[in-house]
Amino acid sequence: xxxxxxxxxxxxxxxxxxxxxxAVAGLDLQVARGECFGLLGPNxxxxxxxxxxxxxxxxxxxxxxEILGRRWREDRAALRHxxxxxxxxxxxxxxxxxxxxxxxxxxxxxxxxxxxxxxxVVELTSKRGAFVGKLSGGQKQRLSVACALAGRPELLFLDxxxxxxxxQSRRQLWTVLERFRATGGTILLTTHYMDEAHVLCDRVGxxxxxxxxxxxxxxxxxxxxxxxxxxxxxxxxxxxxxxxxRELPGVHGVTQRDGHVALATAELHATxxxxxxxxxxxxxxxxxxxxxxxxxxxVFVSLTGRHLRDG
Amino acid sequence: MVDxxxxxxxxxxxxxxxxxxxxxxPEAVFWVFAFPVIMTCALGIAFRARGAEPVIVGVVAQDGAxxxxxxxxAAGGFTVRSVAPGDVDxxxxxxxxxxxxxxxxxxxxxxxxxxxxxxxxxxxxDAALQRAAGRVDAFAAxxxxxxxxxxxxxxxxxxxLLGMNIMSTGLWGVGFxxxxxxxxxxxxxxxxxxxxxxxxxxxxxxxRLLFLALExxxxxGFAWVxxxxxxxxxxxxxxxxxxLGALSFGGLGLLVASRARTIEGVSGLMNLVMxxxxxxxxxxxxxxxxxxVMQPFIQALPLTALNDALRGVINEGLPLASxxxxxxxxxxxxxxxxxxxxxxxxxx
Numbered sequence: 001x002x003x004x005x006x007x008x009x010x011x012x013x014x015x016x017x018x019x020x021x022x023a024v025a026g027l028d029l030q031v032a033r034g035e036c037f038g039l040l041g042p043n044x045x046x047x048x049x050x051x052x053x054x055x056x057x058x059x060x061x062x063x064x065x066e067i068l069g070r071r072w073r074e075d076r077a078a079l080r081h082x083x084x085x086x087x088x089x090x091x092x093x094x095x096x097x098x099x100x101x102x103x104x105x106x107x108x109x110x111x112x113x114x115x116x117x118x119x120x121v122v123e124l125t126s127k128r129g130a131f132v133g134k135l136s137g138g139q140k141q142r143l144s145v146a147c148a149l150a151g152r153p154e155l156l157f158l159d160x161x162x163x164x165x166x167x168q169s170r171r172q173l174w175t176v177l178e179r180f181r182a183t184g185g186t187i188l189l190t191t192h193y194m195d196e197a198h199v200l201c202d203r204v205g206x207x208x209x210x211x212x213x214x215x216x217x218x219x220x221x222x223x224x225x226x227x228x229x230x231x232x233x234x235x236x237x238x239x240x241x242x243x244x245x246r247e248l249p250g251v252h253g254v255t256q257r258d259g260h261v262a263l264a265t266a267e268l269h270a271t272x273x274x275x276x277x278x279x280x281x282x283x284x285x286x287x288x289x290x291x292x293x294x295x296x297x298x299v300f301v302s303l304t305g306r307h308l309r310d311g
Numbered sequence: 312m313v314d315x316x317x318x319x320x321x322x323x324x325x326x327x328x329x330x331x332x333x334x335x336x337p338e339a340v341f342w343v344f345a346f347p348v349i350m351t352c353a354l355g356i357a358f359r360a361r362g363a364e365p366v367i368v369g370v371v372a373q374d375g376a377x378x379x380x381x382x383x384x385a386a387g388g389f390t391v392r393s394v395a396p397g398d399v400d401x402x403x404x405x406x407x408x409x410x411x412x413x414x415x416x417x418x419x420x421x422x423x424x425x426x427x428x429x430x431x432x433x434x435x436x437d438a439a440l441q442r443a444a445g446r447v448d449a450f451a452a453x454x455x456x457x458x459x460x461x462x463x464x465x466x467x468x469x470x471x472l473l474g475m476n477i478m479s480t481g482l483w484g485v486g487f488x489x490x491x492x493x494x495x496x497x498x499x500x501x502x503x504x505x506x507x508x509x510x511x512x513x514x515x516x517x518x519r520l521l522f523l524a525l526e527x528x529x530x531x532g533f534a535w536v537x538x539x540x541x542x543x544x545x546x547x548x549x550x551x552x553x554x555l556g557a558l559s560f561g562g563l564g565l566l567v568a569s570r571a572r573t574i575e576g577v578s579g580l581m582n583l584v585m586x587x588x589x590x591x592x593x594x595x596x597x598x599x600x601x602x603x604v605m606q607p608f609i610q611a612l613p614l615t616a617l618n619d620a621l622r623g624v625i626n627e628g629l630p631l632a633s634x635x636x637x638x639x640x641x642x643x644x645x646x647x648x649x650x651x652x653x654x655x656x657x658x659x
Contacts, residue, residue: 056503081505090495093328095335103317103319104318104321107318107325110315113316115317151505
């Protein structure tokens with residue numbers, strides 16, 4: 001099938017209201033073909049509602065959605081064949097085996113990989129005869145992705161694919177997704193793990209309270225802090241004014257929270273000695289000092305003053 | 312040619328999935344197969360044909376009791392029980408003696424007019440005592456007791472139990488599976504694929520048909536072996552009827568489950584749908600016991616149609632052609648709720 005070369009996902013002015021909350025409050029988004037795009041944000045930011053509107057499972061109140069150049073209203077049947085969907089809360093049938101489950105989903109599509117290939121791609125060949133109820137969390141998630149890949153989709157939607165998984169299972173799933181990308185597929189995923197976005201995504205959009213509050217490559221977003229490093233410290237016996245901290249060499253941003261201070265800095269080697277000098281002069285005792293490379297988490301904190309896990 | 316990567320047609324895969332799911336659920340297997348057999352067995356034993364049984368007669372322990380006892384024992388066919396004078400009404404009420412003779416000249420009979428058993432016992436006792444006292448019968452009628460298989464209560468009961476089982480497994484089997492898939496968000500996941508919604512619903516009904524062959528076989532086979540309840544009509548006709556019954560109740564099950572969000576919710580609805588039919592549709596006693604004004608309603612119920620048709624085939628050996636009204640009703644009950652369910656169904 002020849003498809004036009006427009007974006008994989010385009011939406012404009014998306015709004016979804018529920019009786020008690022505005023879940024999506026005017027969202028514009030464009031995802032290019034072949035791209036891996038991550039929607040980031042805390043729980044309740046509107047990520048799931050947004051992705052379900054794009055998946056054609058929820059109808060928006062306002063705004064336009066175009067998926068692979070098609071609209072849900074006119075081309076629902078064709079779109080269903082071109083998309084792979086993985087939902088956050090689906091529990092596949094515990095009483096079926098891995099292979100039976102994949103066969104079932106594969107049967108719905110008119111083309112795609114063979115059942116054995118799908119099992120191979122998600123590394124579940126050795127578990128093909130196991131009941132779904134007996135799988136680990138990571139295996140269940142990979143099975144769920146295998147079902148999403150059953151129609152060899154052009155675009156894959158994943159809603160928090162690695163939430164609740166241990167680090168090893170997460171990496172295994174990332175490998176599966178990278179393989180899909182290597183075949184030219186487009187991915188739109190939601191996550192509240194910043195490291196996941198960093199590893200997988202070409203671009204990320206940070207969502208908070210139904211809006212996109214930042215958009216760019218992970219590198220651009222981190223760079224928007226104006227600093228590549230973050231120095232976190234806590235002091236006892238004195239308090240330092242924000243103005244003083246801002247004057248320290250290399251510092252681009254100061255965030256204070258619960259007695260902890262985070263400094264975004266471009267020059268770690270200049271900032272840290274100056275900070276220590278400053279603390280000594282003031283007679284303050286350090287109770288904590290750490291540094292790390294700036295991450296998307298720091299971007300979120302600097303934009304909202306909250307941590308992602310605070311929700 | 313559509314490439315399904317080694318999988319079969321979605322309708323086949325969906326039906327197989329349902330079938331496997333069910334067989335791997337031991338409790339469900341019990342309710343569908345073991346339960347009706349136990350039920351048939353218990354009722355069969357309770358209502359088995361007992362041949363000519365002695366009539367139980369109570370005699371009040373007072374003067375003349377020995378004479379009455381001797382007379383009845385001489386006549387034969389009676390089991391005589393002595394009843395204390397103050398205990399007569401209770402003996403009748405408890406069923407210890409359907410009729411109690413109060414010796415005297417003439418004797419008196421105490422019995423319950425509303426109970427057929429009591430009436431029969433009174434007539435038998437009266438005849439025996441009258442003859443012993445010298446009454447001469449005007450003529451001796453030829454006695455022709457029938458012992459036709461097919462006319463016993465158990466013969467009448469088995470088709471009703473079969474119908475009831477087709478109803479309850481159809482409704483529960485479809486309803487539970489659907490609501491469970493809904494609460495587990497599996498329905499939502501399925502509609503995110505190109506799966507045909509009609510095929511999904513149809514697979515639930517079709518998977519019922521696979522069990523049905525087993526269910527019907529087990530019940531009919533058991534009744535035949537244990538109680539000598541034979542099928543007088545064609546087995547193909549019986550199979551077709553069971554099939555129609557399953558389609559009919561499968562469709563109804565879909566409708567009942569089309570919007571329910573919880574297992575509790577759907578259970579309540581199921582009972583609401585099934586209760587009237589258990590009572591009205593002639594499972595344990597004939598639906599003609601209900602007043603005429605209710606008959607049009609009763610006759611329109613799918614279980615009434617199914618039971619009537621099953622009795623027609625099993626007991627009377629009627630050809631299907633003569634049961635066209637029942638068959639048409641079952642088809643209507645299968646298709647209209649299915650179409651409604653497809654419209655009303657809550658997928659998320």
